[in-house]
Amino acid sequence: MRTVRVGCGAGFAGDRVQPAVDLVDRGELDYLVLECLAERTTALGQLRRLADPTAGYDPSLDRRMRLLLKPLARTGTRLVTNIGSADPPAAARRVLQIAAELAVPVSVAAVTGDDVLDRIDVTAPAWEDGRPLIEHGELVSASAYLGADALLPALRGGAQVVIGGRIADPSLFVAPLAHEFGWSLDDVDRIAGATAIGHLLECGGQVTGGYFADPPYKTVPDLANLGYPIAEVDEDAAGVLTKPPGTGGRVDRMTVAEQLAYEVTDPRAYLTPDVTADFTTVRIHETGPDRVRVTATTGAPRPPTLKVSVGYRAGFRCEAEISYAGATALDRARLAGQVVADRLGDLIPRLRIDYIGATALHGDDLGGGAEPYECRLRIAGIAPTREAAEAIGDEVTALYTTGPAGGGGVRVTTEEVIGIVSTSIERSLVEPRVHHLAADR
Amino acid sequence: MKVRLAEVAHSRAGDKGTLVTLSLIPYEPRHYPDLCRLVTADLVRDHLAGRVRGQVLRHEMPNLPALLFVCRRDPDDTVTASLYLDTHAKSLSSALLELIVDLPDAPEGHPA
Numbered sequence: 001m002r003t004v005r006v007g008c009g010a011g012f013a014g015d016r017v018q019p020a021v022d023l024v025d026r027g028e029l030d031y032l033v034l035e036c037l038a039e040r041t042t043a044l045g046q047l048r049r050l051a052d053p054t055a056g057y058d059p060s061l062d063r064r065m066r067l068l069l070k071p072l073a074r075t076g077t078r079l080v081t082n083i084g085s086a087d088p089p090a091a092a093r094r095v096l097q098i099a100a101e102l103a104v105p106v107s108v109a110a111v112t113g114d115d116v117l118d119r120i121d122v123t124a125p126a127w128e129d130g131r132p133l134i135e136h137g138e139l140v141s142a143s144a145y146l147g148a149d150a151l152l153p154a155l156r157g158g159a160q161v162v163i164g165g166r167i168a169d170p171s172l173f174v175a176p177l178a179h180e181f182g183w184s185l186d187d188v189d190r191i192a193g194a195t196a197i198g199h200l201l202e203c204g205g206q207v208t209g210g211y212f213a214d215p216p217y218k219t220v221p222d223l224a225n226l227g228y229p230i231a232e233v234d235e236d237a238a239g240v241l242t243k244p245p246g247t248g249g250r251v252d253r254m255t256v257a258e259q260l261a262y263e264v265t266d267p268r269a270y271l272t273p274d275v276t277a278d279f280t281t282v283r284i285h286e287t288g289p290d291r292v293r294v295t296a297t298t299g300a301p302r303p304p305t306l307k308v309s310v311g312y313r314a315g316f317r318c319e320a321e322i323s324y325a326g327a328t329a330l331d332r333a334r335l336a337g338q339v340v341a342d343r344l345g346d347l348i349p350r351l352r353i354d355y356i357g358a359t360a361l362h363g364d365d366l367g368g369g370a371e372p373y374e375c376r377l378r379i380a381g382i383a384p385t386r387e388a389a390e391a392i393g394d395e396v397t398a399l400y401t402t403g404p405a406g407g408g409g410v411r412v413t414t415e416e417v418i419g420i421v422s423t424s425i426e427r428s429l430v431e432p433r434v435h436h437l438a439a440d441r
Numbered sequence: 442m443k444v445r446l447a448e449v450a451h452s453r454a455g456d457k458g459t460l461v462t463l464s465l466i467p468y469e470p471r472h473y474p475d476l477c478r479l480v481t482a483d484l485v486r487d488h489l490a491g492r493v494r495g496q497v498l499r500h501e502m503p504n505l506p507a508l509l510f511v512c513r514r515d516p517d518d519t520v521t522a523s524l525y526l527d528t529h530a531k532s533l534s535s536a537l538l539e540l541i542v543d544l545p546d547a548p549e550g551h552p553a
Contacts (some may be wrong), residue, residue, distance in 0.1 A: 129516040378526060
């Protein structure tokens with residue numbers, strides 16, 4: 001039976017670059033997918049674009065394309081990616097520039113239509129807290145999650161590189177599979193099967209042994225050389241997950257089960273723009289070393305509306321840290337935290353004091369055991385202005401000379417916070433478009 | 442036999458808005474019915490009360506087999522706007538595995 005080989009060479013904006021090159025060089029891929037967005041990175045892209053109209057795409061684009069364009073061209077592998085973030089056309093133009101510099105022939109298509117800031121109902125309640133969107137703060141982005149239907153015209157048009165922005169992660173995989181096998185997007189079981197495989201692949205190394213090692217319970221061979229995933233998918237949307245030969249990591253029942261359940265809030269109804277997939281029917285079988293067969297996903301029709309991720313300006317967050325050591329480390333960290341809280345008074349509306357090494361992650365009940373040899377005080381707060389937030393860093397820095405004994409290693413960071421809430425939009429209000437770009441500009 | 446969940450199961454944390462998802466996957470599928478009986482949504486809610494708010498929803502995925510806990514966080518405790526050090530709440534999987542349960546036939550030593 002014919003199979004299509006799809007690999008995932010990046011699972012988030014900050015992901016490593018080399019594994020994608022290994023996939024193209026050694027994975028015998030038909031398609032490479034790079035998933036480079038999260039809720040946060042989409043909003044950051046919008047902010048970059050507001051500050052600099054040429055900078056709306058993901059900043060990792062140059063690094064990735066300089067290494068990938070030649071191997072992609074040499075092997076005839078097509079690329080599907082959401083690296084365009086807030087500006088897919090600019091990303092596509094940049095890919096053509098880099099291709100010209102490298103003397104690599106390439107055709108590129110950009111997919112737009114996800115930016116719906118001008119057409120959402122800003123008085124609609126946010127899914128998370130029920131408050132109207134507009135009450136959260138100045139809205140800076142509204143990105144509809146586009147589906148496979150938005151990508152298909154670009155694939156049919158023959159573009160070797162297809163660049164979108166906010167496209168639902170599994171749809172990046174569903175589209176090339178539906179294109180290759182000629183599936184109807186109404187074929188809910190096949191689309192659900194492809195969605196399950198896309199879901200397993202979309203976080204890159206998380207299905208091949210990344211985010212997994214917990215020795216001695218769970219060990220991962222050669223984690224430093226972690227290989228990224230490949231799916232060999234057949235015309236019934238069943239697939240085998242594996243990874244390139246000679247890479248580290250592991251693909252087995254355990255890694256696949258962890259990733260299948262990852263970020264799933266209802267396993268009977270995993271919602272994407274393409275389908276409602278039932279992950280409780282999925283069967284996973286080990287069929288060989290680093291080979292897991294995934295079958296039997298079932299589906300129901302897609303949701304009537306599209307999800308929209310809305311970004312708003314949520315103020316400025318300052319995080320400041322200082323370390324203490326010795327038998328009384330935690331006591332002095334607590335004293336320092338109290339001193340800073342007293343000095344700040346009510347300047348910072350939201351303030352949090354943590355004792356890293358003791359209770360920062362899980363609080364007093366789980367973390368309040370033995371006295372640590374060293375403890376890092378962390379004070380974080382969000383304020384409406386950068387100046388107000390920076391007062392936290394100033395007071396933590398002042399602990400050097402005006403706090404408890406032996407405090408060292410102050411670090412301070414302050415950044416703007418883009419809050420994210422969700423809403424939905426009617427499909428009729430969203431108009432995906434494909435722009436084919438010519439290489440000889 | 443009293444045993445830490447880490448001895449018999451593994452877990453992965455995921456985040457979606459103000460939700461945290463935690464899978465609980467037995468190393469040996471034969472332990473799945475016991476985990477279903479012992480690791481209730483309320484037990485997980487109480488165990489993770491340092492970060493989790495309100496009801497915890499538990500889903501069963503007998504095909505894997507796995508349990509899946511969907512936990513709610515404070516409305517302002519989201520990945521971009523949280524004041525917590527671990528903004529995603531990824532480390533909660535390790536907290537879940539610290540739960541101690543009374544498992545009739547817990548194995549000796551570490552699997553996998």
